[in-house]
Amino acid sequence: MSNIIIPPQWQRRDEIVTKRRVYVNRRRFLAQLGLGAIALSTTGADCADRDSDARHVAAGIGPLDTIPENAPRFGYPAAQNEAYAVPDRPLTDRIAASSYTNFYEFDGESKEVWQLTDDYKPYPWTLEITGLVERKQRFDIEQLIRRFGLEERLYRFRCVEAWSATIPWTGFPLRRLIEYCRPLSSATHVAFLSVNRPKEMPGIRRQNWYPWPYYEGLRMDEAMHELAFVATGMYGEPLPKQNGSPVRLALPWKYGYKGPKAFVRLEFVDREPKTFWNDLAPNEYSFLSNVNPNVPHPRWSQATERFMVDVGDFRRIPTQFMNGYGDLVGNLYPNEPRG
Numbered sequence: 001m002s003n004i005i006i007p008p009q010w011q012r013r014d015e016i017v018t019k020r021r022v023y024v025n026r027r028r029f030l031a032q033l034g035l036g037a038i039a040l041s042t043t044g045a046d047c048a049d050r051d052s053d054a055r056h057v058a059a060g061i062g063p064l065d066t067i068p069e070n071a072p073r074f075g076y077p078a079a080q081n082e083a084y085a086v087p088d089r090p091l092t093d094r095i096a097a098s099s100y101t102n103f104y105e106f107d108g109e110s111k112e113v114w115q116l117t118d119d120y121k122p123y124p125w126t127l128e129i130t131g132l133v134e135r136k137q138r139f140d141i142e143q144l145i146r147r148f149g150l151e152e153r154l155y156r157f158r159c160v161e162a163w164s165a166t167i168p169w170t171g172f173p174l175r176r177l178i179e180y181c182r183p184l185s186s187a188t189h190v191a192f193l194s195v196n197r198p199k200e201m202p203g204i205r206r207q208n209w210y211p212w213p214y215y216e217g218l219r220m221d222e223a224m225h226e227l228a229f230v231a232t233g234m235y236g237e238p239l240p241k242q243n244g245s246p247v248r249l250a251l252p253w254k255y256g257y258k259g260p261k262a263f264v265r266l267e268f269v270d271r272e273p274k275t276f277w278n279d280l281a282p283n284e285y286s287f288l289s290n291v292n293p294n295v296p297h298p299r300w301s302q303a304t305e306r307f308m309v310d311v312g313d314f315r316r317i318p319t320q321f322m323n324g325y326g327d328l329v330g331n332l333y334p335n336e337p338r339g
């Protein structure tokens with residue numbers, strides 16, 4: 001992707017909005033000059049996307065313009081919960097975090113998922129609560145936000161493929177939703193199901209060998225942990241489509257794939273639920289999938305990671321036990337290799 005638009009790292013909240021405006025205007029400016037496609041095709045690594053990119057540039061659309069128009073905006077930007085800061089690394093550039101994404105429903109290879117989300121219309125959306133629970137019910141996004149509130153948390157993020165980021169998520173602890181719904185005492189796990197919209201999601205159509213829709217799961221003690229977070233937004237605004245609009249999980253001590261994007265169902269169950277990547281390759285993707293530098297992936301080391309600072313700017317850093325959250329969640333996993 002474009003390396004030409006890299007404003008300085010922002011530190012203060014109002015710079016988030018400013019930065020987005022600068023970015024959008026720059027795109028429009030290039031489009032007007034007819035230079036967009038040329039200026040944006042300089043990296044070469046994404047030739048396949050060049051046509052798509054040119055089309056988006058011509059329309060003045062960038063990776064932050066995929067925030068749905070009808071996403072509710074009340075409560076943003078939310079107050080930051082200072083208990084969840086990330087003092088050891090910088091915040092990842094916002095455009096980078098919404099350009100370099102993983103969302104197989106749109107594509108399995110390209111890291112420019114946002115260009116494939118034009119047909120995806122996340123709203124109307126409902127979350128169904130079902131299974132072993134007293135209050136089986138549905139929430140729309142407004143109801144979720146009104147009932148459970150919004151706060152901002154800075155979390156480390158670590159993909160199993162050894163890239164990482166620091167993201168300011170907006171949302172609420174999953175625990176709040178679970179307590180409200182009152183699971184039965186027989187519930188031991190929570191299963192999540194992502195939205196299944198082949199007409200809107202080209203990756204589902206193209207990669208029809210995958211067991212869609214995406215599904216994930218947690219033990220109840222994990223789901224009830226204060227760190228487990230339902231994200232409705234990031235960087236002070238609702239989630240862009242490619243980052244999982246309308247809601248996704250942020251589980252900072254686990255590899256990224258444990259956090260389903262665009263989930264529509266939460267089911268309380270009495271056994272370990274099946275999960276998408278574990279079903280596809282059980283020896284590579286365990287149910288727990290806690291970030292652990294001491295446990296290599298069968299095909300690569302997990303001792304270090306490529307931390308994404310900005311668009312095209314990655315730094316190699318050591319991976320921390322539980323992604324730096326060992327003090328908080330380590331006690332849940334007595335058998336996790338510690339050295």
Ligand SMILES: Nc1nc2c(c(=O)[nH]1)N[C@H]1C(S)=C(S)[C@@H](COP(=O)(O)O)O[C@H]1N2
Nearest residue numbers: 101102103104159194214256257259260261
């Ligand atoms: N529904 C769904 N959720 C998903 C994925 C996916 O392909 N589909 N990819 C996962 C993986 S592998 C990662 S690393 C994170 C990526 O989140 P990001 O693209 O917002 O960085 O989303 C996770 N959640």
Ligand SMILES: [Mo]
Nearest residue numbers: 159160256257
């Ligand atoms: Mo990932």
